[in-house]
Amino acid sequence: MLYSTVTPERKRRTLREQLVPGAARQFPGAFNPLSARLIEDKGYDGVYISGAVLANDLGLPDIGLTTLTEVATRAGQIARMTDLPAIVDADTGFGEPMNVARTVQELEHAGLAGCHIEDQFNPKRCGHLDGKNVVDLDTMVKRIAAAADARRDPDFLIMARTDVRATDGLQAAVDRARALVDAGADAIFPEALRSLEEFEAVCRAVDVPVLANMTEFGKSELFTRAQLAAAGIAVVIYPVTLLRSAMGAAERVLETIAADGTQQAAVEQMQTRQRLYELVDYEAYNRFDSSVFNFQVPGLDATREPQAPQAPTQHPQP
Ligand SMILES: C[C@](O)(C(=O)O)[C@H](CC(=O)O)C(=O)O
Numbered sequence: 001m002l003y004s005t006v007t008p009e010r011k012r013r014t015l016r017e018q019l020v021p022g023a024a025r026q027f028p029g030a031f032n033p034l035s036a037r038l039i040e041d042k043g044y045d046g047v048y049i050s051g052a053v054l055a056n057d058l059g060l061p062d063i064g065l066t067t068l069t070e071v072a073t074r075a076g077q078i079a080r081m082t083d084l085p086a087i088v089d090a091d092t093g094f095g096e097p098m099n100v101a102r103t104v105q106e107l108e109h110a111g112l113a114g115c116h117i118e119d120q121f122n123p124k125r126c127g128h129l130d131g132k133n134v135v136d137l138d139t140m141v142k143r144i145a146a147a148a149d150a151r152r153d154p155d156f157l158i159m160a161r162t163d164v165r166a167t168d169g170l171q172a173a174v175d176r177a178r179a180l181v182d183a184g185a186d187a188i189f190p191e192a193l194r195s196l197e198e199f200e201a202v203c204r205a206v207d208v209p210v211l212a213n214m215t216e217f218g219k220s221e222l223f224t225r226a227q228l229a230a231a232g233i234a235v236v237i238y239p240v241t242l243l244r245s246a247m248g249a250a251e252r253v254l255e256t257i258a259a260d261g262t263q264q265a266a267v268e269q270m271q272t273r274q275r276l277y278e279l280v281d282y283e284a285y286n287r288f289d290s291s292v293f294n295f296q297v298p299g300l301d302a303t304r305e306p307q308a309p310q311a312p313t314q315h316p317q318p
């Protein structure tokens with residue numbers, strides 16, 4: 001009921017325990033707090049909060065337009081609704097290394113279990129698009145060192161994302177990943193790798209957990225959990241999958257209403273009222289209410305049946 005009672009510190013410890021090379025823990029992307037509940041209900045290990053989804057949800061492209069305040073607020077709303085650890089996409093960290101430090105503290109404060117910070121230039125873009133630019137290693141090392149130094153909970157996960165595979169090839173991505181681990185990164189997100197062998201190479205090169213981004217319509221093939229586990233991957237994200245699915249369903253029902261004059265043909269595909277109420281834990285609120293009023297106070301019988309509402313007083317019409 002209300003929010004998760006699992007503390008952010010506990011979630012961060014859980015995340016640390018989960019992120020074992022080869023475990024391929026699956027973190028689908030929540031597009032709102034309710035979908036985080038669904039992810040938990042279906043038995044997943046954690047929740048991913050995508051920068052692309054946060055931007056797209058506001059009707060914006062994913063080019064670094066969202067602010068730290070918007071991201072921290074929305075990510076916090078999502079994180080607090082689930083017992084699972086949540087990792088958020090902090091894009092380029094929202095500025096210079098000092099801004100990155102503030103970003104980490106804000107995300108910790110919002111109850112996230114970890115975040116990733118990438119080495120793109122602003123304006124950044126989706127890692128699976130062409131024409132990306134990355135900052136030099138020194139600048140990225142400063143971002144990651146500032147992030148690692150700023151956290152107050154040592155279990156808050158700082159993940160370094162590198163987009164260098166697309167600009168300078170696999171070996172450069174591996175070299176950069178190693179340097180970012182030395183700078184303090186707890187985990188590595190090698191963006192837009194082309195094959196399982198490439199994932200394997202990164203996993204072999206670093207002794208920290210590695211993330212695989214299984215975004216649709218991108219540069220990476222959609223490998224299975226078993227394939228990624230065999231490659232040594234610790235965590236797999238499906239960042240935009242739920243948003244794309246929900247929007248696909250929304251488009252179809254809008255077409256049905258327009259064509260048929262009613263949504264009737266689409267009702268079978270919908271989440272039922274009962275299932276929706278289960279997810280928001282409606283029942284618990286009823287229980288809460290009855291226990292609040294299930295006590296005796298001298299002079300006040302709170303257990304009696306509520307009075308039937310009085311009929312409204314009739315005023316004569318003028
Ligand atoms: C992971 C990602 O950074 C995101 O914001 O979710 C995106 C996903 C996408 O645009 O498909 C990315 O840059 O890969």
Ligand SMILES: [Mg+2]
Nearest residue numbers: 050051052089
């Ligand atoms: Mg992103």
